[in-house]
Amino acid sequence: MDPKKIDDEEILYRAVRKSDPDGFISGKPTAALFMDNNGVSVDRDGGRTEQDIVSSFRSRFGRRDDYKTSVKISAGECRNVNTFPNPIGNRKNIFHAEIWDSEDEKRIGLFKAIRLAHLCKEV
Amino acid sequence: MRNETLFLLNSVEGPQNYLGRHECGRVEEVSSISFRFYAGIHELKNMASHNTAKYYSEGQDFVVPACMRWYGLPRAETHEFYQANEIMDLARIRNINKINKMAHFSDNWNGTGGSAFSRDAICIFKHIIERLEKQPDIAPTGRNSMLMQYELEDRSLLVFEVTENRAEKVFIPQGDYSMAQMGTYTSDIEQQINESVRNFYGSEEN
Numbered sequence: 001m002d003p004k005k006i007d008d009e010e011i012l013y014r015a016v017r018k019s020d021p022d023g024f025i026s027g028k029p030t031a032a033l034f035m036d037n038n039g040v041s042v043d044r045d046g047g048r049t050e051q052d053i054v055s056s057f058r059s060r061f062g063r064r065d066d067y068k069t070s071v072k073i074s075a076g077e078c079r080n081v082n083t084f085p086n087p088i089g090n091r092k093n094i095f096h097a098e099i100w101d102s103e104d105e106k107r108i109g110l111f112k113a114i115r116l117a118h119l120c121k122e123v
Numbered sequence: 124m125r126n127e128t129l130f131l132l133n134s135v136e137g138p139q140n141y142l143g144r145h146e147c148g149r150v151e152e153v154s155s156i157s158f159r160f161y162a163g164i165h166e167l168k169n170m171a172s173h174n175t176a177k178y179y180s181e182g183q184d185f186v187v188p189a190c191m192r193w194y195g196l197p198r199a200e201t202h203e204f205y206q207a208n209e210i211m212d213l214a215r216i217r218n219i220n221k222i223n224k225m226a227h228f229s230d231n232w233n234g235t236g237g238s239a240f241s242r243d244a245i246c247i248f249k250h251i252i253e254r255l256e257k258q259p260d261i262a263p264t265g266r267n268s269m270l271m272q273y274e275l276e277d278r279s280l281l282v283f284e285v286t287e288n289r290a291e292k293v294f295i296p297q298g299d300y301s302m303a304q305m306g307t308y309t310s311d312i313e314q315q316i317n318e319s320v321r322n323f324y325g326s327e328e329n
Contacts, residue, residue: 020233022221022262025272031282035264041235061234107266110284110291111305118300 001046003094006085008076012042012097013123015057018068029071029120031113039086039098039106040116046095050123056095073120081115083108214258222248225263237265244268244287251285254313257320259283271316273323281323283316292319 001010014033016023023033034040043053050072058067075085084100099116101108108116226245230238240263248269252258259271264284273281278298284291292306308315 015234017234019228020237020263025260025262026274030260030262030270030272032262032264032270035266035268035270035284036233036236037238037266038236066234110282111293111303114280114282114293114295115300 001044001095002087003089004087006044006075006087006097008074008079010075010085011045011072012075012078012085012099013045013053013057013070013072014040014042014120015060015070016068017061017066019066020068023068024122029117029122031110031117033071033120034099034108034113034116035110037107039088039100040108042085042097042099043093043095044087044097048095054123070123071120072123073116077119078116081112081119083112083116212258215252215255218252218258218261219249221261221263222252222269225269228263232263233265235265237263238267240267241287247287248285251313251316254317255320256317257324259320273320275323279323281319283319285312290316292316294319294323 006012016033020033023030043056045053048056054067054070057070058065061067078085078099082102084103086098086100086103088096088098090096098106099108100106101112222245225240225248226242228237228239230236232239244267248261252261257273259273262270262272264270268284268286271283271285278295280293280295280298282293282295288309290308290312292304292308294304296302296304
């Protein structure tokens with residue numbers, strides 16, 4: 001995994017918590033899952049299996065067992081709807097990345113959030 | 124012991140799939156079934172704690188009702204959500220209950236930095252939901268706004284992001300993102316949303 005570049009084939013995972021009760025409408029992910037103030041936090045697959053990724057999400061939500069499900073989308077799909085997968089990383093999590101509206105704008109607009117929700121799939 | 128009767132309906136326009144007493148397979152105590160979830164638990168708890176309320180259901184193929192009509196309710200026992208012999212919009216109650224829950228979210232409620240909702244935002248959300256002619260599906264976002272969504276069977280989508288002082292609109296006809304139309308409302312928001320929704324459902328009928 002290149003820490004400075006996200007390939008189109010890489011899969012980005014976003015966890016959905018039980019405390020987020022309305023992330024899905026009629027069984028489909030909503031745009032609300034991709035609407036945060038400062039870019040949308042995701043985990044890069046980094047060559048891991050999906051099982052390992054889900055396990056890392058579960059352990060991250062600790063004893064409260066607040067993990068509900070995850071959605072995934074490829075970096076290429078993100079770019080196809082003109083969003084910007086940013087390999088931002090952080091000290092605690094080398095797989096951390098963010099999806100931004102563009103290279104200069106973190107906050108994803110409503111239309112792009114709708115498109116991301118349409119393209120993503122539940123794990 | 125007084126008995127009140129609820130009929131579960133699937134249309135706010137009228138009792139189109141109303142089941143008469145002689146057609147319904149069973150009568151259940153409200154407190155014994157999951158119907159309370161549909162109507163808003165706190166509403167029926169209030170009633171069930173004082174009365175024996177009975178309702179009619181479709182039996183095996185129960186469909187989530189859109190509204191509920193209450194007959195025989197003593198005039199003295201009305202509530203903010205219902206009046207005797209009036210239709211109660213269950214979708215509106217469900218949305219108000221969701222917003223009430225959103226009001227208690229703390230920072231990072233979604234695990235990815237989602238911000239808590241401001242009091243003003245919650246008030247705005249309730250104000251709009253209470254005045255909508257047709258209720259949407261709603262979802263909280265991580266940025267102090269509420270997503271409202273309407274969808275037709277032909278995959279047409281009408282979506283709003285409502286904040287304290289504006290509403291962004293996206294209309295996608297028949298799943299064709301290349302034909303998407305966008306707009307922003309900064310005044311008379313609920314009226315503009317109602318008009319957009321009328322046009323949205325009006326285009327389905329045309």
